[in-house]
Amino acid sequence: MAKVLMKGNEAIGEAAIRAGCKNYFAYPITPQSEVAEYLVKRLPEEGGVFLQGESEVAVGYMIFGAAGAGERVMTTSSSPGISLMSEAISYIAAAHCPAVFVNIVRGGPGLGGILPSQGDYFQATKGGGHGDYHLLVMAPDGVQEAVEMTMLAFTLAEKYRGPVMIMGDGLIGQMMEPVEFPDDLKTEPTNKDEWATSGMDFRKSKKRNLVKSLFLDPTALNDNNLALKAKYQQMKEEEVRFELYNGDTDYRVLITSYGTMSRVCRTAIDMLKEEGIEVAMLRPKTLFPFPEKAVFEAACKDSCKAVISIEMSMGQMVEDVERCVKGKRPVEFYGECGGDIPSPEKIIDIIKGLL
């Protein structure tokens, strides 16, 4: 298929359709409202349903309902909206239901601003709602990856029967870039008959399915948490995705960065290379599971003297980086999160300060 020029938000909407998503529930919020604007037109053409909830709290439970019935379902929102949905996300994780959440992150805390930020890293990767759960979280660095990850999110949500999140930011949502759509996802939701409350008339199995998150018996609750833990362990073994940029050189500094921020770092690395200074970047594409081993190995390269995590936050992913580097190298941090994205020149100054 030929390349098309699309806004990230619209491309995410189209990607959901091509992944077979027939249910999209949302509540408008800047900077992601174009997803809803796109899908309100496109979904009915594909026989799908768009419903605007009365709030993000309601949307969260609309997602839970559709996911529990084994339907492919997605919502998109931005930071404060995801906070409101977090209770439902916890229920969805506990009840083992597949669903896709897209967070086009804006500045926080509180209402914050509407410009790009990465301040929701903790919320996305460490749970967000209550209880022992994780989302599988992917972070695209542009419109093409946003499309690929959105489509993959449906497959992974079904593979692990749990919530998957795409963590973008305002720039990814608002920017237009050329995009090539992968082949449509042809598969039907898997094992639906085994677990989904899809209606006895619509499935072959005569077993009564139950979707629930309440386990009053301590053994049953412990077992459910062990089942969740086993899923997260499997994700750590099978789903870690990352990119090492300029890693085949004798780099002196290793940057860890993701999403929009990683693109600025990429430009800074290219400019430093022209000055004869080699710097590499480890870019996690999955924020959970985190590329623990890759960060450790890249940091421990003989030529590497320091690691720096560069984020549009006040220091969140850096905690995971420190954990993975295990004290083998000093781990520094630089971040801004008012909405102005740091320039490559600023990053270069920061890197030179480490040499």
Added chain:
Amino acid sequence: MQTEIKFAGFGGQGILLSAKLLAYAAMKQGYFVAWVPSYGPEMRGGTAYCTVVISDKLIGSPIIKNPTHLVAMNLPSLEKFENDVKPGGIIFINSSLIPVTSKRTDVTQLVVPVNDIAMKAGSVRAANIVALSAFAAKSKLVDLDLLKECVKEEFAAKAKIIPLNMEAFDQGVKSAQTA
């Protein structure tokens, strides 16, 4: 080789569309492109600006502080961004709304009364197309026939206004050649 163009004006002048059409034509010509709008709490009549990045390799940071060229559709835009343009670039000035030229001497200034030209072509609403084609003709960033096709394609659903925009496009090209 990477070129960055900032389009700036007030909301409703169609600068986001001009920028998109340039990016679209460049994409069709095989370049990597990015179209980055300013999105704040802007509204009709407020300021609007947008940057297009055109490159022969994968684009790193799409956030550009110092663009190669500037297309200024109104006076506040010129005043706000003229000093950001890299030396040797083009500053395009819509002289219908901007009564001055830039103080910069290290850039090429292209002064075109785009609103007046658009009105002569049939409607002031085509001013953004005049600016686009005039700038494209001067900067030679994309093939003009291809760009014209892209404009035509953009208005495919509104066939009635295609002749107006084609005329505006041709007049824009002409104005760049005589300016």
